[in-house]
Amino acid sequence: MAFVLRWVFAFILLAATFNPTQWNFVRWARENYAEQLPITVLLGLVLLIGYIIYLRATLRSIGGFGMFLVVAVVGALIWVLVDWGILTLDNPSQNVWLGLLALSIVLGVGLSWSHVRRTLSGQADMDDVDE
Known part of the structure; x- marks a missing residue:
């Protein structure tokens, strides 16, 4: 359940940053930044903080190569679904x-990986002392 929550938040x-509907920050900011610059900056900073938290945790837990592997697995899954005719890319x-x-799965796995590794191996992670 904890992984699902981390993935949902990712x-x-x-x-919230970008999607194909009209309800996203990028589209709203483009249309309203002149009239509502302070709220645009505030919401942009809140989103940036969210990205920093997720990206930092993901890079620390699985690294760049791990991120590539998760994207590759998700990409291969999509490829299989397209090949079987379950999904189309039209x-x-x-x-x-x-x-x-796909990106949210990468961030969700990255944020959850320490918990998964601890569960699988029984070993706890230790933070760097000099940080």
């Missing part, structure tokens, strides 16, 4: 949602 962060909006799903 998906919400990504979808709809650009659907492709954006698939990209958001």
Whole structure:
């Protein structure tokens, strides 16, 4: 359940930033930054903080190569679904949602990896002392 919550929050962060609907920060900021610059900056900073938290935790737990591997697995899964005819890539909006799903899985795995490793191996992680 904890992984699902981390993944959902990652998906919400990504979808709030950009998605194919009209309800996203990028589109709203482009249309309203002149009239509502302070709130645009505030919301942008809140999103940036969310990205820093997720990216820092992901890079520390699985690293760049681990991120590549998770993206590769998700990409291969999508490829299998397309090959079996379960999924088509004809709809650009659907492709954006698939990209958001893939990226949110990477961030969710990255944020949860220490918990998964501890459960599988029985070993606890230690933070660096000099930080």
